[in-house]
Amino acid sequence: MIEFTLNGKAVESQAGPTDRLLDVLRNEFGCRGPKEGCGEGECGACSCLVDGKLMNSCITPAGAVAGRTVVTLDGFRDTDQYKLLDQTFAEAGAVQCGFCTPGMIMAAQALLSKNPHPTEQEIRLAISGNLCRCTGYNMIINAISLAAERGKGLW
């Protein structure tokens, strides 16, 4: 049994220690935010926050989150920070197929929570582990810098 906090609630998972956190999140707890893209930690579609740090849930062993706090897009979407990112992603045209978007949003949150006023280069580095095959990256970068600009006091 693996106990951890998921999106603000204490949960217990029946998973084995090296089962993928991604499968635990999606199949056991119904979190559909994290997606499976590559399954090898290279595309970032499965990104979530573990103790506030960006992690790839597809290569995180379930056992590694015992006693820790996990936040997926499913929990993050209730926050004002999410609402602003949602708005700026739409405005900047940063979403096309949407598959990378939950991961991009979590990467943006990981960045802004540490650095509320990032430079363009810092944004690029922060999403360097998240691949988008539709929009290119410029619109996503614009969306994140727009959120930083407007998010006075949110982060």
Place this chain on the structure above:
Amino acid sequence: MVRTYYPDTAYEAMKARSEAPGALLVSGGTDVMVRKPAYEAVIILNGAGDLAEIRQEEDGSLFVGAEVTYADMMQDHRIPEIFRTCIPGIASPAIRNAGTMTGNICNASPAGDTLPVLSIMDAQVVIGSLDASGQEVSRTEGLLSFIQGIRKIDLLPTEVVLGVRLPLSNWERQNVCYYQKVGSRRAESISKASFAASARVEDGTIKDFRASWGSVGIKPVRFPDLEKKYAGTPVSDLKARKEAVTADFIEGIHPIDDQRSTAAYRRQVSANLFSDFIDSLGG
């Protein structure tokens, strides 16, 4: 059912390995979760607080615990500068939040990004286990003998790698450092070739220097005899004879063709990087 251990300390981790010899040791999991080997017992190490420490030792060495992540290393001012060039080029922010240097060593991939750096630092792997009476015993082994081959390391089934010792008293006199990794893109890239070098330059002369190539052999390639041969050479001499000196080293490098690159490309890049290092020397 897989037996799972969640040690809170290094001692408990060693105890778990003695109870379940050969149990899979998991740190960040970033490599092992991709390979997914089958195991009867697993030890999840990331809760072992004393393995997540970086500490200065009496002889001036810096000990980097097995659970210190790359992101942690970037936050610590005691970590030598050359890692600040190397670490940001490893994978992605998410992987640097989970991955560890000890994991990079134990994974024993020819493409391990930190390995050429650790090789020129003469890093030592610190290994612990419990003896029959439950007392902790430890041993250290040089990086290049600890890594025995691709995914082969010199670790007994009852042993745990506790961390890496960087002998800094020796390192700090190196006043030029160089690291480059060549991959297909900047982030999320497994290296085609990599190179770390350092030198102690005094009064325009190379007092000593070190160079190590990655991804061109089963483990990092270093030539101590050639390093000695050129120690004591004035930098201007070395620069004037750059092509011959480069050829001298590159002669011993025998990369292979694989899915990421070709032997010919890797040899050329290895030579170019060495030559660029010589250009970077002042004096």
